[in-house]
């Protein structure tokens with residue numbers, strides 16, 4: 378692994394803000410720590426950058442040990458680049474001077490050559506003599522990224538890289554930043570509380586909760602195979618419905634017998650045992666031919682699709698994502714069927 382954390386813990390007073398964090402990031406891949414505000418993402422990133430010591434565990438990067446509770450490599454000797462949330466550009470320096478800033482170990486000519494090269498990569502050559510305040514938010518972010526990439530760091534860390542940008546720009550820049558990092562074969566780790574952002578940029582995403590990593594996995598796995606209820610709730614939308622074991626991975630529910638793709642937890646899997654089944658909006662398919670009917674109680678137009686909130690006669694609600702040419706009014710009954718491939722079972726009481 379190019380970046381490896383093993384049991385990393387950081388305390389503030391009695392509180393473990395980062396609690397036994399372990400993860401591995403292969404060379405050239407983009408990772409993301411995702412979680413609600415205050416879960417410890419930024420602190421984890423600061424430990425990797427060397428701005429915080431660790432109280433336990435080991436941080437290794439490019440096969441060097443950078444931090445343990447006994448030793449701490451200073452940030453400037455880690456060969457790690459950082460893009461700060463507010464970009465932290467120097468207001469009195471031009472774009473090219475900002476980018477060249479971290480290249481002090483090279484000759485003046487080599488510094489300028491490298492700065493020009495990376496500015497061209499981020500598409501800002503014509504802004505080389507501008508000052509940061511003359512640039513848009515997106516351009517400032519590209520300068521910050523260029524500055525972090527210029528010294529050819531072994532790893533780049535990005536702290537909430539899109540938080541100061543408006544939503545439309547965020548989506549476009551997500552793709553752009555991913556393209557840039559990939560074009561340089563950079564290993565990167567970003568932190569964000571925004572799932573869309575994490576999924577747009579990263580190959581592998583870790584969901585954090587109260588200092589702990591709940592799951593470190595591909596976006597696809599996080600959505601379709603969440604290992605904990607917290608991950609299931611935090612990633613995407615969905616509801617839980619009650620079920621009872623009839624056979625391994627097979628459950629009786631009010632929507633009929635459903636087979637799950639996987640089951641979480643270590644409860645007894647004997648017939649009759651109770652489980653909760655996660656149904657995503659894409660697991661509930663609109664089908665006029667189905668005898669199973671549900672009433673539309675809410676609908677949200679998403680352009681290509683409607684997200685319907687449907688109510689069964691029992692009172693249970695499910696969500697269904699339906700192509701938007703199926704335009705049904707609130708109060709109407711529509712046929713549904715469950716697409717069983719992705720249903721995930723959780724033992725009641727398990728987190």
Ligand SMILES: Nc1ncnc2c1ncn2[C@@H]1O[C@H](COP(=O)(O)OP(=O)(O)OP(=O)(O)O)[C@@H](O)[C@H]1O
Nearest residue numbers: 389394412413414415416417418419420421568570
């Ligand atoms: N230097 C510090 N001293 C004491 N407590 C701190 C310090 N730095 C962070 N904390 C606390 O640690 C917790 C985690 O902070 P951190 O910034 O890592 O969370 P985060 O997940 O990045 O949240 P956000 O998305 O809001 O930035 C917070 O409750 C914060 O108040």
